[in-house]
Amino acid sequence: MASDSTRSREFTFTRNHFVKVRDELYDYAGIVLADHKQDMAYNRLVRRLRELKLSNFDDYFSFLDNNPVEFSQFINALTTNLTAFFREKHHFDFIANTIIPEIEQNGCYRVRAWSAGCSLGEEPYSLAMTLLESGLDPSCWDIRLLATDIDSKVLSSAKSGIYSDDRIKNLPSNQVKRWFLKGKGLHKGFVRVKPELQDLLKFNYLNLMQDWPIEGPLDFIFCRNVMIYFDQSTQARLLDRMHALLKPNGYLFVGHSEALARHASNFELVGKTIYRKVG
Secondary structure: OOOHHHHOOOOOOOHHHHHHHHHHHHHHHOOOOOHHHHHHHHHHHHHHHHHHOOOOHHHHHHHHHHOOOHHHHHHHHHOOOOOOOOOOHHHHHHHHHHHHHHHHHOOOOEEEEEEEOOOOOHHHHHHHHHHHHOOOOOOOOEEEEEEEEOOHHHHHHHHHOEEEHHHHOOOOHHHHHHHEEEOOHHHOOEEEEOHHHHOOEEEEEOOOOOOOOOOOOEEEEEOOOOHHHOOHHHHHHHHHHHHHHEEEEEEEEOOOOOOOHHHOOOEEEEEOOEEEEOO
């Protein structure tokens, strides 16, 4: 018998439909969609059926199979984007207090870093702010920050650097004044990050399951709250690839709910969800 939620749905969404969604997402992006996410999958994808004026999910899957461009919309609908400026602030403090002094001590004036799964851009812009607030002068330092995501829609938003006022409400006023331009007229209620931050960043689409056109070695990688969506074998492969990209003693930052204990041979814990490359 159909559940109450199934009977009340605008479109029929069976277990087989969910399995199709789950398998497509895993095959393309390596993301594991748990069984309890069936309602979420329906709610996210039903918007596409309405926009495409399709009658049922079978028609949608046929459309998906025959229109590769729709796959980006499919991925965009099913990926989650939760972010904030200076989220898990101790990570940024570690960069300012430990990584930058180490680079300077080695007589190097070069920084290479990657924000993997950058979402709407708050993370890489926070990285750029951290470097400049630490006294790094782009006219003297060679700074390159790469920011990537599998969601093309959020990447476009991140690249624009435009945010509503509520996204910066928890930042100190002096930081807001230094790094953001306030909108006026039709743009009132919004801010834009200043060009000197955008100049340090390059935003690119990247599926972590495919090739990484990234030049190493990197000083550090932010891959926070990304690996929780992958199974253990996929996590292990990703960590091996990140290990290879990092310079000797380079750093990997992960999310607060992620742990690399089973990969201790490649990384050592040096701070709260902060790991250093070994070997």
